[in-house]
Amino acid sequence: MTARPKVRPGKRTNDPEGLRKRVLDVAEASFQARGYHASSLGDLMAAAGVTGGALHHHFPTKKALALAVIEERVAAAVEETWIAPVKAAGTAREGVRSVFEAVAAELEQQGFVRGCPLNNLAHELSLADPDFRAALAGVFSAWREAIADRIRADQQAGREQGTDPQRFAALAVATYSGAMSMAKTAQDSGVLRDCLNALEQGTASAGAKRRRRVLRQYKAF
Amino acid sequence: MTARPKVRPGKRTNDPEGLRKRVLDVAEASFQARGYHASSLGDLMAAAGVTGGALHHHFPTKKALALAVIEERVAAAVEETWIAPVKAAGTAREGVRSVFEAVAAELEQQGFVRGCPLNNLAHELSLADPDFRAALAGVFSAWREAIADRIRADQQAGREQGTDPQRFAALAVATYSGAMSMAKTAQDSGVLRDCLNALEQGTASAGAKRRRRVLRQYKAF
DNA sequence: TTATAAACAGACCGGTTGTCCTGTTTTGTC
DNA sequence: GACAAAACAGGACAACCGGTCTGTTTATAA
Numbered sequence: 001m002t003a004r005p006k007v008r009p010g011k012r013t014n015d016p017e018g019l020r021k022r023v024l025d026v027a028e029a030s031f032q033a034r035g036y037h038a039s040s041l042g043d044l045m046a047a048a049g050v051t052g053g054a055l056h057h058h059f060p061t062k063k064a065l066a067l068a069v070i071e072e073r074v075a076a077a078v079e080e081t082w083i084a085p086v087k088a089a090g091t092a093r094e095g096v097r098s099v100f101e102a103v104a105a106e107l108e109q110q111g112f113v114r115g116c117p118l119n120n121l122a123h124e125l126s127l128a129d130p131d132f133r134a135a136l137a138g139v140f141s142a143w144r145e146a147i148a149d150r151i152r153a154d155q156q157a158g159r160e161q162g163t164d165p166q167r168f169a170a171l172a173v174a175t176y177s178g179a180m181s182m183a184k185t186a187q188d189s190g191v192l193r194d195c196l197n198a199l200e201q202g203t204a205s206a207g208a209k210r211r212r213r214v215l216r217q218y219k220a221f
Numbered sequence: 222m223t224a225r226p227k228v229r230p231g232k233r234t235n236d237p238e239g240l241r242k243r244v245l246d247v248a249e250a251s252f253q254a255r256g257y258h259a260s261s262l263g264d265l266m267a268a269a270g271v272t273g274g275a276l277h278h279h280f281p282t283k284k285a286l287a288l289a290v291i292e293e294r295v296a297a298a299v300e301e302t303w304i305a306p307v308k309a310a311g312t313a314r315e316g317v318r319s320v321f322e323a324v325a326a327e328l329e330q331q332g333f334v335r336g337c338p339l340n341n342l343a344h345e346l347s348l349a350d351p352d353f354r355a356a357l358a359g360v361f362s363a364w365r366e367a368i369a370d371r372i373r374a375d376q377q378a379g380r381e382q383g384t385d386p387q388r389f390a391a392l393a394v395a396t397y398s399g400a401m402s403m404a405k406t407a408q409d410s411g412v413l414r415d416c417l418n419a420l421e422q423g424t425a426s427a428g429a430k431r432r433r434r435v436l437r438q439y440k441a442f
Numbered sequence: 443t444t445a446t447a448a449a450c451a452g453a454c455c456g457g458t459t460g461t462c463c464t465g466t467t468t469t470g471t472c
Numbered sequence: 473g474a475c476a477a478a479a480c481a482g483g484a485c486a487a488c489c490g491g492t493c494t495g496t497t498t499a500t501a502a
Contacts, residue, residue: 014468014479035345037258041460052461054480062460115344119402123336123344124256126406137407144403164419170412171419174399179391181340181398182365185347186358191391198385198392235449235498262490273491275450283490 020058022048027065028073032117035124036066063129066121070135074117078139083146091159092150093200096172100196103180107189115184118143119177144169175199241279243269248286249294253338256345257287284350287342291356295338299360304367312380313371314421317393321417324401328410336405339364340398365390396420 026048030039041062045055059065082099089095107113114120118139125132147169154160160168179195247269251260262283266276280286303320310316328334335341339360346353368390375381381389400416 012467012480016479019479033348035258035349037256038349040458042458051481053463053465053482056461057479060461114348119399120344122402122406123341127254127335128256128259133406133408140403140406162422164422167415167419167422170400170403170415171396174397174403174412174416175392175395177399177402178340178395178397179399181343181402182361182391182395185343185354185361187354191395194388194391195395198388201383201385201388233450233497237449240449261488263488272451274452274493274495277491278449281491 016058019048019050019054023050023055023058023065024069024073027069028117031066031069032114032120036121037124041065063131066125067131067135070121070132070139074121074136075139075142077117078143082143086147086150089150091154092147092168095150096147097196097200100176100179100192103176104189104192104196107183107192113180113184113187113189116177116180119181140173144173147172171199237279240269240271240275244271244276244279244286245290245294248290249338252287252290253335253341257342258345284352287346288352288356291342291353291360295342295357296360296363298338299364303364307368307371310371312375313368313389316371317368318417318421321397321400321413324397325410325413325417328404328413334401334405334408334410337398337401340402361394365394368393392420 023044026044027039030044030047041052041055044050044065045052048055055065059068081103085099085102086092086095089098118136121132122136122140126136127133144166148165151160151163151165151168155163155165175195179192182191183189244265247265248260251265251268262273262276265271265286266273269276276286280289302324306320306323307313307316310319339357342353343357343361347357348354365387369386372381372384372386372389376384376386396416400413403412404410
């Protein structure tokens with residue numbers, strides 16, 4: 001895929017950071033697409049253009065590599081697609097909605113659902129190893145805490161008085177995770193919008209305006 | 222673990238159905254606890270007390286075994302813990318709540334969270350093979366459809382007029398799936414109750430009574 | 443009883459896996 | 473330039489994996 005500077009056998013250039021980054025790039029993508037156990041180090045080495053010695057130098061074991069992927073890449077992905085947008089949004093609810101819509105739009109554009117990187121690895125590795133579990137739980141915790149903090153900020157501004165921050169955060173993360181799980185399995189991002197709509201229809205601020213009772217969903221019968 | 226009738230080398234008793242059931246039992250448990258790729262046929266054979274020839278006779282490939290587990294066991298588990306209770310409940314919402322609470326109580330009792338069998342396999346296998354994906358998507362679909370049907374039944378009884386059946390079903394399944402994912406990763410079933418509470422607080426029937434605006438959650442500050 | 447197929451036993455094989463090990467090259471430091 | 477440590481190359485290896493194969497035993501039906 002990507003061109004790599006493997007031209008001269010007689011001339012070598014040490015680039016530890018670049019090599020490490022390349023390995024993490026490949027591992028992140030492969031763990032996401034195929035999972036941890038289905039990704040062999042041989043495949044990763046070939047894809048990254050790295051020899052066994054180099055890989056072993058940076059990541060002594062496969063577990064160490066996966067741990068690095070979780071702590072550096074998966075955590076960063078959650079930070080980028082969730083935590084930062086929610087912090088930057090006008091309100092917590094607007095932030096949640098914008099993320100749902102942004103992800104749904106992205107999935108529709110690329111026409112393929114790879115699933116949530118965190119959930120993918122969490123399901124496969126949480127019970128496999130205590131270190132994996134701890135690392136993954138930390139990312140989940142940071143994700144939820146960021147949303148809860150945002151609710152608390154809204155509350156200090158006089159909004160969301162009837163909302164429990166932790167519960168709201170748990171619901172948002174759970175709904176997104178589950179929706180992505182279904183979207184991945186069905187290879188259809190529509191369920192993301194279904195969940196967002198159901199969430200917004202039901203969970204608007206307790207003190208907000210009365211919901212419209214217009215009969216819109218006749219197709220049920 | 223379980224005693225098996227492997228005492229007489231000179232006397233054998235053919236029991237195809239029993240043997241098949243034993244293999245499925247072991248495979249279901251191992252796929253649930255360790256995942257598909259991390260479960261070797263050797264381990265399964267040893268745990269079930271079955272030889273390679275017998276296993277191959279009933280399940281030609283590992284994929285065939287997994288497919289059988291999905292279609293016979295995982296689908297049955299969803300039917301038992303979700304579809305039947307939702308059908309039997311007074312209303313769809315009551316059914317959803319009762320399932321959440323029943324599962325949470327069960328997890329708290331056994332003190333360990335293995336996760337949702339369907340989601341566990343869905344994350345690992347959806348992208349691995351089209352047959353896996355189709356089988357798993359079918360279970361998800363039946364799950365959601367059962368909840369949507371229950372909402373429609375409520376609507377015929379005059380309730381839930383402002384609720385979109387499909388969206389509600391998607392939200393319920395997504396929330397449960399995501400909550401179980403977090404519960405498994407954190408090894409804490411509390412998030413299930415958090416999600417249920419947030420869901421019920423937010424998503425009560427649109428035409429129902431006004432939500433109480435009592436200030437209950439002061440702990441946020 | 444006998445034929446016939448299903449049910450099961452158990453060894454075997456090619457390929458793959460993750461890891462280790464020894465050696466070589468590059469890089470930084472004095 | 474000398475030296476040490478880091479960075480990298482690449483082969484070796486033992487364990488394991490899933491699948492196949494041949495042969496034997498049990499059940500079934502004629």
